[in-house]
Amino acid sequence: MLLIKNLRQIVQVVDDSTTEYLIGDAMKNLKILSSPDCTLCIAIDTKTGKISYVGEENGVGILPPDVEVIDGKGGCALPSFVDGHTHPVFAGDRVHEFAMKLAGATYNEVQAAGGGIHFTTDKTREASEESLFRDLEKIITRMVQSGTTTIEAKSGYGLDEDTEMKMLRVLDRASSSLPIEISSTFCGAHAVPRGSTEEKQTQLIVDRVIPRIAEAKKKGELKSVENIDVFCETGNFGVQSTEKILRAGQSIGLAPNFHAEELTYIGGVEMGARIGARGMSHLEEISQEGIISMASAKSAAVLLPSTAFILRLTPPPARKIIDSGVIVALGSDFNPNAHCLSMPMIMSLACITMKLSMEEALVAATINSAYSIGRGSSHGALSSGRQADLLLLSSPRWDNLIYQMGDHSHLINIVIKKGKIVHRKQ
Numbered sequence: 013m014l015l016i017k018n019l020r021q022i023v024q025v026v027d028d029s030t031t032e033y034l035i036g037d038a039m040k041n042l043k044i045l046s047s048p049d050c051t052l053c054i055a056i057d058t059k060t061g062k063i064s065y066v067g068e069e070n071g072v073g074i075l076p077p078d079v080e081v082i083d084g085k086g087g088c089a090l091p092s093f094v095d096g097h098t099h100p101v102f103a104g105d106r107v108h109e110f111a112m113k114l115a116g117a118t119y120n121e122v123q124a125a126g127g128g129i130h131f132t133t134d135k136t137r138e139a140s141e142e143s144l145f146r147d148l149e150k151i152i153t154r155m156v157q158s159g160t161t162t163i164e165a166k167s168g169y170g171l172d173e174d175t176e177m178k179m180l181r182v183l184d185r186a187s188s189s190l191p192i193e194i195s196s197t198f199c200g201a202h203a204v205p206r207g208s209t210e211e212k213q214t215q216l217i218v219d220r221v222i223p224r225i226a227e228a229k230k231k232g233e234l235k236s237v238e239n240i241d242v243f244c245e246t247g248n249f250g251v252q253s254t255e256k257i258l259r260a261g262q263s264i265g266l267a268p269n270f271h272a273e274e275l276t277y278i279g280g281v282e283m284g285a286r287i288g289a290r291g292m293s294h295l296e297e298i299s300q301e302g303i304i305s306m307a308s309a310k311s312a313a314v315l316l317p318s319t320a321f322i323l324r325l326t327p328p329p330a331r332k333i334i335d336s337g338v339i340v341a342l343g344s345d346f347n348p349n350a351h352c353l354s355m356p357m358i359m360s361l362a363c364i365t366m367k368l369s370m371e372e373a374l375v376a377a378t379i380n381s382a383y384s385i386g387r388g389s390s391h392g393a394l395s396s397g398r399q400a401d402l403l404l405l406s407s408p409r410w411d412n413l414i415y416q417m418g419d420h421s422h423l424i425n426i427v428i429k430k431g432k433i434v435h436r437k438q
């Protein structure tokens with residue numbers, strides 16, 4: 013057993029192991045335990061990696077002789093973050109394009125000139141599997157240090173069969189060997205490769221790559237691939253091609269979780285709701301009908317505040333989306349265009365640019381983002397029976413983490429994944 017004691021505050025988010033998400037006003041009502049005398053504790057069964065008790069120390073019962081104790085030092089505990097949208101496997105960076113965008117070029121202009129995803133695709137095709145893994149390892153170390161212990165992570169910088177498979181293998185290796193949990197996503201429809209067409213790329217994905225993924229899954233390889241993604245956008249994949257690809261993914265057991273209505277409105281959300289997509293990301297240009305359809309389909313809206321901020325886009329109508337009862341999650345969208353992997357920064361941006369309250373931002377970055385990758389009842393909250401994925405902060409209040417924008421490396425003392433310490437501040 014691992015016992016974390018001397019805590020002043022425990023942010024449980026919810027105190028059961030059945031709730032899968034919070035919507036509307038419930039996002040504001042976090043379950044929080046407080047003790048001015050710092051008598052709160054969390055007990056973890058290290059054999060299962062699950063939480064066995066949350067509450068006052070005097071209620072924990074008889075401790076086993078081999079109990080390991082962590083002193084919470086009067087700080088607070090909260091669930092570690094689930095990052096609902098990342099592109100962490102790639103070679104090279106695009107700092108030169110950042111300068112172009114600052115000078116006024118739009119995302120689509122950069123891509124049309126052969127940059128953007130195409131630039132990163134060239135570099136990623138050239139890179140060896142080993143070097144992609146080593147780069148990913150460094151990124152994941154920084155994600156864990158900033159409090160993230162579970163991510164959704166996409167392929168999508170290969171676009172051809174072999175490089176997409178290479179990226180998925182890198183993610184699979186990371187998921188079994190690095191201290192982070194990965195829900196991998198096949199995103200071979202991230203862009204139409206140079207020299208191809210939307211139709212040809214759609215056919216390639218449906219006829220060749222998806223069957224190859226199915227085969228690999230059947231053989232017990234690619235254990236972490238769970239989702240299928242398409243960049244559904246003008247100039248990339250239209251609604252019809254997107255539906256075809258997502259349905260082909262669904263037929264081999266992948267959950268649709270895709271990019272929709274980021275730069276232009278084309279009706280991707282209405283289609284996604286109709287086919288039961290588990291999540292849709294970006295949504296800057298979502299329609300009123302789209303919002304209503306997401307609420308009734310229980311599709312998570314995975315909002316990405318750093319992307320809208322960096323590209324100077326009008327942020328999605330987050331208040332309207334929340335007030336309409338949609339399940340709202342957050343993601344860092346870490347990628348060579350939006351090079352921010354810190355979920356505390358993402359929460360701060362969500363509060364400032366999208367008008368979320370701090371409570372709503374935390375719900376979106378924990379239980380609701382867990383829901384967007386099918387882990388809503390096991391991750392993203394601190395209650396008995398849930399996975400012991402949590403952070404210990406040096407501050408007495410959890411919300412300092414959002415308020416002290418960019419200061420998370422100072423505030424996060426310890427990160428625990430499945431009952432094991434995976435980061436301790438030096």
Ligand SMILES: N=CN[C@@H](CCC(=O)O)C(=O)O
Nearest residue numbers: 128129243319345347348349
């Ligand atoms: N919008 C599409 N895909 C990524 C960007 C990828 C890239 O520019 O490399 C995103 O979510 O922001």
Ligand SMILES: [Zn+2]
Nearest residue numbers: 097099271345
């Ligand atoms: Zn993305």
